[in-house]
Amino acid sequence: MRHSIPRAAVLSLALLGSTALICPPARAQVIAGAPAASLDASAAVARNFAPVPDFSGLVKAVAPAVVSVDVHLKLSQTADDQSGNSQNGLPPGFPQIPGLPFGFGGPQQQPQAVEAKGSGFVIDSSGIIVTNNHVVKDAKTVTVTLSDGNTYPAKILGTDPKTDLAVLKITAGHPLPYLELGDSSKVVPGEWVIATGNPFGLDGTVTAGIVSALGRDIGDGPYDKFIQIDAPINEGNSGGPLFDQRGQVIGVNTAILSPSGGSVGIGFAIPSNTIKRITTQLIASGKVVRGYLGVAAQEISPQMAQALNLPAANPAKDGALIAAISTGSPAEHAGLKPGDVITAVNGEPVTNPGDLAADIADVDPNHKADITYLRNGKQQDIGVAVTTMPANPDAAFQQNGGNGPQSQTSQGVLGLTLAPLTPDARNQLSLPAGASGAVVTAITPNSPADVAGLQPGDLLVGIGPVDVTNPSDAVNALTAARKAGAGAVALRIVRQGQALFVGIDLSGGNQAPDQNGP
Numbered sequence: 001m002r003h004s005i006p007r008a009a010v011l012s013l014a015l016l017g018s019t020a021l022i023c024p025p026a027r028a029q030v031i032a033g034a035p036a037a038s039l040d041a042s043a044a045v046a047r048n049f050a051p052v053p054d055f056s057g058l059v060k061a062v063a064p065a066v067v068s069v070d071v072h073l074k075l076s077q078t079a080d081d082q083s084g085n086s087q088n089g090l091p092p093g094f095p096q097i098p099g100l101p102f103g104f105g106g107p108q109q110q111p112q113a114v115e116a117k118g119s120g121f122v123i124d125s126s127g128i129i130v131t132n133n134h135v136v137k138d139a140k141t142v143t144v145t146l147s148d149g150n151t152y153p154a155k156i157l158g159t160d161p162k163t164d165l166a167v168l169k170i171t172a173g174h175p176l177p178y179l180e181l182g183d184s185s186k187v188v189p190g191e192w193v194i195a196t197g198n199p200f201g202l203d204g205t206v207t208a209g210i211v212s213a214l215g216r217d218i219g220d221g222p223y224d225k226f227i228q229i230d231a232p233i234n235e236g237n238s239g240g241p242l243f244d245q246r247g248q249v250i251g252v253n254t255a256i257l258s259p260s261g262g263s264v265g266i267g268f269a270i271p272s273n274t275i276k277r278i279t280t281q282l283i284a285s286g287k288v289v290r291g292y293l294g295v296a297a298q299e300i301s302p303q304m305a306q307a308l309n310l311p312a313a314n315p316a317k318d319g320a321l322i323a324a325i326s327t328g329s330p331a332e333h334a335g336l337k338p339g340d341v342i343t344a345v346n347g348e349p350v351t352n353p354g355d356l357a358a359d360i361a362d363v364d365p366n367h368k369a370d371i372t373y374l375r376n377g378k379q380q381d382i383g384v385a386v387t388t389m390p391a392n393p394d395a396a397f398q399q400n401g402g403n404g405p406q407s408q409t410s411q412g413v414l415g416l417t418l419a420p421l422t423p424d425a426r427n428q429l430s431l432p433a434g435a436s437g438a439v440v441t442a443i444t445p446n447s448p449a450d451v452a453g454l455q456p457g458d459l460l461v462g463i464g465p466v467d468v469t470n471p472s473d474a475v476n477a478l479t480a481a482r483k484a485g486a487g488a489v490a491l492r493i494v495r496q497g498q499a500l501f502v503g504i505d506l507s508g509g510n511q512a513p514d515q516n517g518p
Contacts, residue, residue, distance in 0.1 A: 055194050058247050059206050064177040068145040068198045069131050069154070069168070069239060071116040073138050119197035119240030120144065120168065121249065123279065125175040127152075129168040130279055131239030132254055133159045136166050144170050147204065158282030162221050163274055164254055166239075167282040179241060182248030184271035187227060189213055195231040195253050195267070197240025207232045209265070215355075216268060220255060223358040226268035227251045233267040242269045249275075277362060291363035292389035294329020295322045295336065297353040310341060310374060319343040319374065320356040334384040336373065343379070344372035360386065414478070414504065415447020416440065418460065418471040429457060430497065436469040437461040437494070452504040455495065462492030482506055 118135030122128065129144060136142055142154040152170040159166040188211065195207045209231030217224040229242065233253045242251035251269030258264045281288045297320035300310065310318060319341040325331050336342075342350050345359035346369055363369045365388040372381050418438040419425070425439050440458040443450050460468050463477035481489045491502045 055206070055208060055245075058194065058243065058245070059196070062179060062241070062243060062247055063196065063204060064147045065122045065179045066147060066196045066204070066241060067120045067122065067129060068203055069118040069120045069129075069135055070143045070145065071118070071136055071139045072141045072143075073114050073116065117198060117201055117236050118238045119236065119253070121239075121241040122176050122178040123181065123249075125178050127170040127172055127176055128157075128178075128279075128283060129154065129170065130252060130275060131166050131168060132252065133161050133164045133166045135239045136168070137161075142168060144168065145203075146172075146176070158286035158288075160278050160282065160288045162288075163223055163270060163278050164221060165252070165270065165275060165278045165282070167279050179249050180247075181272045181276050182244055182246070182250045184227065184250050184273045187211055187214065187244070187250050187271070192245055193229055193231055193250070194243045194245075195229070195233050195237065195240060195269075196243070197233070197237035197253060199234035199236040201236060205237075212266070217352075217354050218255065218257070218268060222354070223274075223361055224354060225271060225274070225358055226254070227271055229267045229269060230265040231267065232263040232265070234263050235261070237267075248272075251275075274362075289365055290361035290389040291365055291367075291369070291386040292330065293356075293360045293369070293384060293386060294326040294331040295342075295356075296324040296326075297321060297342070297356050298323045299352055300341065310377060318351070320350050320353045330384050330387050334371075334382055336371075336382070336384075337375070339375070341374040342371055343374060346370050361389070365389075414449045414506075415444030416449040416454065417442035418474055420470050421459065429459060431459065431494070435459065435494070438468055438471045438474050440493075448505045452491075452502050454491070454493070454502060454504070457495070459494040460491060461494055464489050468492075478506070 116135065118131055120129045120131035120135075123130055136156055136159065139156065142156060143151055144154045145151045150172070152172055154168040154170045157167040157169050191211050193209060193211055195209075197205060199205050209229050211227060212230050213228040214225075216226040216228045218226060220226075227242070227250070229251075231242070233240075233256055237253045238255075240253045241249045242253055244250050250272045252272075252275060253267060253269050255268045256263055257266040257268075278288055300318060300321050322331075322336060322338050322340045322342065324338055325336060342356055344350055345356065346363070348355075348359055350356045350359060360369065363386045365386060367386060368383045369386050370381065371384055372379060374380070417440070419441045421431075421435065421437055421439050426433070426435060429439070437459045440449075440454055440456055440460060442456055443454055460474055462468055463474060464481065466473070466477040466480075468474050468477065478489070486506055488503055488505050491504055493500060493502055
């Protein structure tokens with residue numbers, strides 16, 4: 001039978017064990033029952049044991065180039081309420097009190113100045129600084145504080161929301177220490193990395209971890225290829241550098257995945273090779289120019305893989321299926337066709353449409369991209385002369401009547417998505433049996449269609465004098481109106497049984513963003 005030891009006895013043994021470690025050597029010999037020679041040997045081993053390598057030297061070298069970014073912006077009280085940052089002037093988390101500020105007869109609060117903090121780092125001795133776009137978005141003024149405590153006003157040279165990067169410039173009056181951008185293509189999972197920044201305003205915070213994965217798409221933008229890390233990063237780390245063990249920047253800390261809002265060991269950094277390309281353009285011109293192929297791509301389902309005679313082991317990771325090709329695009333000139341599956345660009349594997357969009361965007365316009373693709377199950381290679389991405393890359397697909405999917409048509413420049421009027425749709429919209437037209441299925445926020453007041457569920461029955469019986473009619477009519485130079489056109493719609501006209505701007509003043517269309 002196993003005997004239990006009284007709790008007090010266990011506690012006493014623990015205390016005795018701790019005491020034995022700090023007693024004089026003679027006493028320790030008696031308690032441990034070990035000869036003096038072995039204790040001396042143990043002491044010698046302890047004295048000669050090499051310390052575990054640390055990052056103190058690296059941190060000391062890079063810290064002077066890491067900065068704090070302070071952003072001042074003004075938000076209206078309404079905006080604060082909607083964002084959850086303020087409750088009638090009460091601190092966040094304080095119970096909402098109905099009637100405030102009017103419940104006590106006080107005046108309505110005026111717009112308040114709001115301050116946001118982030119991180120950044122110097123990449124050129126002249127004072128060029130990299131940070132995140134979301135750190136300086138909507139900024140009224142930006143100031144940068146160096147590691148020595150000196151603060152300078154900063155100018156925003158350019159931003160790129162699609163990669164969440166921004167470039168700032170300060171004038172310090174003397175050369176500044178700066179950091180070197182490394183080669184993120186050489187980063188491998190499992191290697192040590194160090195993150196620095198100002199989480200929660202704690203300047204100069206350093207954390208360490210490893211690279212957890214590469215090429216992560218978290219749905220943050222059309223060109224996501226993040227480095228995933230487990231080095232703790234939190235609010236305020238945004239824009240700060242991620243270092244390898246050589247002290248080179250291999251990423252910009254940008255986002256975390258967390259149910260609590262704090263670090264749980266899943267962080268994401270923008271790769272340094274992306275930073276090089278984007279910042280070079282922002283410094284030179286304040287904007288980013290991307291390559292354009294002119295295809296709309298989708299993932300491959302197992303059924304699609306079977307129909308196209310493709311490998312079926314993991315079709316969702318085996319390439320990007322071309323669903324449509326825009327008229328006059330580089331893809332059309334090169335001979336690519338709907339149904340082709342692009343598997344590589346310039347030797348880099350393409351596993352999904354996101355890879356294709358990012359890889360083509362990284363190609364300098366007017367340069368050739370070597371594309372590997374599958375057609376009827378056979379691999380082929382082709383060189384494509386990539387051009388500059390237009391402001392509305394998805395709009396061009398709508399001029400290609402036969403190449404796009406017939407079940408749904410998206411007018412990217414207008415922010416309008418149309419579908420055929422099926423019997424089910426006719427019943428749902430309570431339309432008579434003889435009704436015909438194209439059903440509005442989606443509207444892009446802030447697009448010309450949205451501004452005009454179009455809504456999902458509207459039935460488009462005419463464009464100007466032209467009757468519309470299906471999405472293709474709408475595409476042809478809008479294309480003709482644009483070619484004729486019309487700045488606006490009247491749409492005839494049926495909404496909840498009521499016929500009305502809606503005027504829509506064709507000038508492209510409010511344009512819908514591209515959606516991963518390379």
